Amino acid sequence: MKSILVPVEDHDRTEAMLSTAASFARLFGSRATGFALSPATTPFLAADVVGASILYEPLTEQTEQSAAAARLLFEKFMTERKIAWDWREGIAPGDHMVGYLGRVFDITVVGRPEQRISGPRPLTLDAALFDSGRPVLIAPPGAPASIGSNVVIAWNRSTETARCVALALPVLEAARSITVLTVEGSGVPGPDGQELADYLAARGIAARAVTVSPGKRSAGETILAEAAALGCDLLVKGAFTQSRLRQIIFGGATRHILESAEVPVFMAH
Structure with a gap:
């Protein structure tokens, strides 16, 4: 368990997820790789080319700002805890990217879903579980005091x-x-x-x-x-x-x- 993938986005369980990832990394002396995860562009935008172009610009700017904030948070969190880390540049457009990237990591860490998983859009956990071929570590809502003992x-x-x-x-x-x-x-x-x-x-x-x-x-x-x-x-x-x-x-x-x-x-x- 030497390589850990950590998709990072802004939600109320980000800190607990990062804490879980750091604790697991410390257990094995692992390297944590973070990347900015962004939901896929809403499909209906493509139906109207003009409308899509109008809406796409602010969405892109906001996404880039969120990605920069995600990196700063990840870097600060792992550095303070003396966890080896690196960051994958770019923005992963959609949860399916978690599954794609996770195929070359020992494990992917995600936050526990806040509500029942339903509907057509695959969630981060779904992609990690079914598309990576690797195990997933699901972080609880609160930072764990210990893990794996x-x-x-x-x-x-x-x-x-x-x-x-x-x-x-x-x-x-x-x-x-x-x-x-x-x-x-x-x-x-x-x-x-x-x-x-x-x-x-x-x-x-x-x-x-x-x-x-x-x-x-x-x-x-x-x-x-x-x-x-x-x-x-x-x-x-x-x-x-x-x-x-x-x-x-x-x-x-x-x-x-x-x-x-x-x-x-x-x-x-």
Whole structure:
């Protein structure tokens, strides 16, 4: 985990995202690469060439100002925390660029979405998860006090979670405590939590398997409640679709965790 991609734009969780990225970089002695992210130009502008030209100029000027502010913030934040960094010049026009650029980084750090992910426009998280082929670290709303020391793996036996665990091996090797958490009745056919713990043990990684009953809670609620009770500072979870339509990809436990997690989440698809 030596290279970290950090898309930077102005929102109320930028500082928490940068703090999460810096903490993760410090854990591995990584270099953080920042770049200015800008939403794509609204499609309807192209319908009227004259109108588009009128609206495009102030939009470009504002975007350039935002990009300059993003770099200053990123540079100051990483320098003060003695994190190795660099900056990718230019402005990434649209969230899809996060996926493109992320293909040559070990991980991409994004902020936790503020509301449910829906609608046709891909969000930053969507692009990072589905287009980069690399894992994503989702920052909580507040800056984490620690990260990667006490890890909980939300194990549902799925292919997606198995891949996520494989990508998270460097993190697991550095952790002090690992819990493989399974929620009764929420998984798919596959190896149980103890079998995953045994797999990790064979690689010299100590982990304990825990299975809990959700009671009246959903799987997502159970995962977050148990993670909090364990003092978890990083949740490892695979992201998976319940529909082939990208605009409604998140549901169930994934949706709840993306909306409610107060700890960093290491996620992959």
